[in-house]
Amino acid sequence: MGIKRxxxxxAVLLVSVIVFCMAGLxxxxxxxxFTATMVMQGMTMPMAKMGNKMRMExxxxxxMITISLMDSRKMIMMSTINKKYMEQTMKDDxxxxxxxxxxxxxxxxxxxxxDGHPCIKYDTMFYLRDKPAEKYRATIWEAQDxxxxxxxxxxxxxxxxxHGGPEKVVSELKDIRTGAAKSSMFEVPAGYKKAGSMQxxxxxxxxxxxxxxxxxx
Numbered sequence: 001m002g003i004k005r006x007x008x009x010x011a012v013l014l015v016s017v018i019v020f021c022m023a024g025l026x027x028x029x030x031x032x033x034f035t036a037t038m039v040m041q042g043m044t045m046p047m048a049k050m051g052n053k054m055r056m057e058x059x060x061x062x063x064m065i066t067i068s069l070m071d072s073r074k075m076i077m078m079s080t081i082n083k084k085y086m087e088q089t090m091k092d093d094x095x096x097x098x099x100x101x102x103x104x105x106x107x108x109x110x111x112x113x114x115d116g117h118p119c120i121k122y123d124t125m126f127y128l129r130d131k132p133a134e135k136y137r138a139t140i141w142e143a144q145d146x147x148x149x150x151x152x153x154x155x156x157x158x159x160x161x162x163h164g165g166p167e168k169v170v171s172e173l174k175d176i177r178t179g180a181a182k183s184s185m186f187e188v189p190a191g192y193k194k195a196g197s198m199q200x201x202x203x204x205x206x207x208x209x210x211x212x213x214x215x216x217x
Contacts, residue, residue, distance in 0.1 A: 030142075030149035035180040036173040048181040055185050061202060067186050078188055082203045084195040085188050103129050109139075114152050115174060117143035134158065146176065 035048045043059035052071045058064035063081035068074075068090065078085030103126065110121040119141040127135045141152035151173045195201045
């Protein structure tokens with residue numbers, strides 16, 4: 001997978017994570033602070049949430065962390081191996097319930113137990129009010145013993161957002177520990193250097209240059 005395609009596919013996963021963790025907040029009172037292991041498309045990734053902040057460890061590359069700061073619309077990507085990071089503005093690729101333009105509609109379709117948690121199953125449609133044609137659909141299981149926290153999500157990715165990824169992204173939270181997230185998890189550690197590109201953060205600059213030279217031979 002090329003680096004551009006890798007970024008686009010990873011962006012699809014991030015969209016699913018944001019929707020997954022935020023979808024139930026306007027309808028119930030799930031925990032504002034927790035850590036968990038997210039299982040998505042056969043990959044496992046440690047994640048944490050504290051208020052409107054989220055942290056996810058990249059399952060495709062060791063040491064890569066993504067921090068999403070919903071209030072400031074900022075996303076931070078950093079490498080714990082290279083001690084580098086970069087910041088960028090979050091794109092409105094998918095609606096968030098914190099956006100006043102977001103519209104969420106849910107319909108109860110059943111009750112099931114997921115990983116030991118009694119859940120209500122919802123068919124959900126969501127979109128931005130000024131972009132009603134760009135609709136996202138998902139089936140969400142909200143754990144009633146966790147205040148309605150969505151612990152399973154089957155999200156249908158619109159064709160123009162797939163970027164070579166799957167039509168449906170299935171996610172599930174396991175090993176949920178309420179109150180375990182700490183503020184330091186959502187900050188860039190002291191001593192990290194700001195990078196100018198994701199290639200630099202990932203330490204791929206030298207490797208990419210070497211590949212280009214080999215292609216020219």
